[in-house]
Amino acid sequence: MHRRTLLALALFTGLTAPSMALAADDTIKIGLLATFEGPFTVLGEDGERGAMTAVAETNGTVAGKKIEIVKGSSDASPDSAVRAARKLVEQDGVKVLVGPLSGDEGLAVKDYAKTKPDVTFINGTSAAQDTTLRNPAENFFRFSTDGAQWMAGLGTYAFKDKGYKKVATVAEDYSFPYTQVFGFMAEFCKAGGHVPSKSWVPIGNKDFSSVIAAIPEDVDAIYVALGGADAVNFLTQYQQAGGTAPLIGGSITVDQTVLTSKGKLRDVLKGTPSAGPTADTNDAPAWKSFVAAYAKQPGAFPSPSLFAHGYYVNMKATLLALDQVGGDVSDGGKKLREALSKLSFDTPTGKVSLDKNRNAVADIFLTEVTEGSDGNLLNKLVKVVPQVNQTLGIPEDEFMKLGAVNRDNPSCP
């Protein structure tokens, strides 16, 4: 019995030791939460590359202190994200946390953030609307934009320039794709388009052929908001089934994480219009130098994915704010959060600032998939939509009346 008590004590010290190490004055711990397992593994790994690009820019130091990155891994499910966040905050003792990656995770971590008011949370790439729009947390900041903002310009472009009047949607069944479909339909329906059929598929679904068969045959195009392996599966099976309707891509459907996949889906993707926070053929010098810095990370894609971009922007913001306060979070992060909310800086994709809900206002890029000179698929820049805010330019009270995004909202059959 005595031995067991000793053992428990020893274990306990082992567990608490890391948080005591925090007392060391010359390092600052930053938690990095991303999906290093599950269906979004590739996405999470690229997010890490982006975050590490920002850390490498300051040579791994901020305000004279060494940056120590503590990684937490989730599998894109909200409970795994909260578990990983709790581990980082309660066991590793981080006071600043960057993440998570996926929509539902963001909603869950925001709720967790409310219970830890002295820890500062900065988003990774999670892009569900209500992470910041409705019932936000005081200590959750999002310097990357949300999924509806990412769609700015696409609905109008599909209706006016492409001439699509009737579009069916296929998307995963959780908050981020709801937000993306909302963003697309907000413009598309307003322009006069119709969406007669919406298919919501469970995340991680492999066999889409039944879903493909159920898409009405008289639509002009199919809007696809699927990510990672799901997108690859859908596109391959769509090609196998002999699908001919052109596609419109959600932001992560035509991202580098999908465009670099091996297989026959490439033919289906060429010419697909989309919109998002990045464009691969962006000519701006800031973007080019970011691409060069990103390429130094191990295993980098030909061009950074939006996950690399999102994690970079959020990590960069974190480091800038930490620098302003001299790396001091001993006051429960009060000064840091003040600095963050006032922060406005130039990212590789233009100026970013925060609104009153601590959500970013930034430029959005309208793109089209083309084949690059080296045979890689790229998102060609079509148009920049400057400084898109969370309410998509609609006055806030009017925007709130549109209601919370879900499977059935909006609707224009």
Next chain:
Amino acid sequence: MSILDQPSSSSLSGGGVTRRQAWGLVGLLAAAIVAWLVFAVWPAWLNAILISKKAFVSAVLNGLTLAGLYFLVASGFTLIFGLMRNINLAHGSLYLLGAYIGYEVTSRTGYWLLGVAAGFAVLAIIGVVMQVFVFRRLEGDDLRQTLVTIGISIVAADLMLAVWAGGTYQIATPEWLDGALTLPVITAVRSNGASVFLTYPLYRVVVLAAAIVIGVGLWLMLNKTRVGMMIRAGVDDRAMLSASGVNVHAVFAIVFAVGAGLAGFAGVVGGSALSVAPGEDVRYLLASLVVVIVGGMGSITGAAIGALLIGLAEQIGLVYFPTYGVVLTFVIMVVTLAVRPQGIMGKAR
């Protein structure tokens, strides 16, 4: 006894039909309904309920091909369990490893069939190695065997992640398997009177055919050959089989080789139809667990029935109530467990 039975059975047949005939009639009626659903041109009200004939028939066909895939994985699983009372929780890892090996061989040599053969052969060898080095040492210790297989599956998943990273791979199918078949099923009639026929990917039909051939082959092996006889004897009474002079370990090794090889084979075939990515191991382990629980542990016929039920439920659920589709699978499992705990074809032990 027979005298007592006589009046009741004669009164039943006096009613015109015996129990057997009644079932036959029900079966015939079901077959007629299915045939009508598949071949007739649907009236508008039916199209309105079931989205469209194309969606419905495709969902059923997809359910059948998915069932074929599940059967390939689950048959090895159930065979190993039937003989060794060992739930091999690393079975999903065998599937995923087979898929990765199939991808490597296919992309390097350019021959898809070579990839399929390699997937089967390499995994069969790994199966034998696992049997000799792991299971033989823990014989008769069910709990430890189960725990060890969980351990193996976790280690294998991380090793595969280290080698092949987290990307999604697609095994390229050869030209002659590409394209779509036009089935003699009319899905709609255009206003000018021309009929629209249902097209269906050729590859999926091949998957289904392969599953049927392998299923029949397994059944023949188990029921018509000497090795099969030994395996069945081993399922019923291992000690007695050993006492009658059969090298039980050799039989175990064969079963393990076939079971693991089938998982690898399914990996390559499934990886070509769908895709290969981390996490597939758990998915297929779960699928084969559910299939085997529904069908009955240790029965090949049961695995076929279970796979059919689960495959159809998944696909039809996906089309008609996507959000709750997953629940349907587990409802089937729960109902089976409640009504017939040993599974549809399982023997009560």
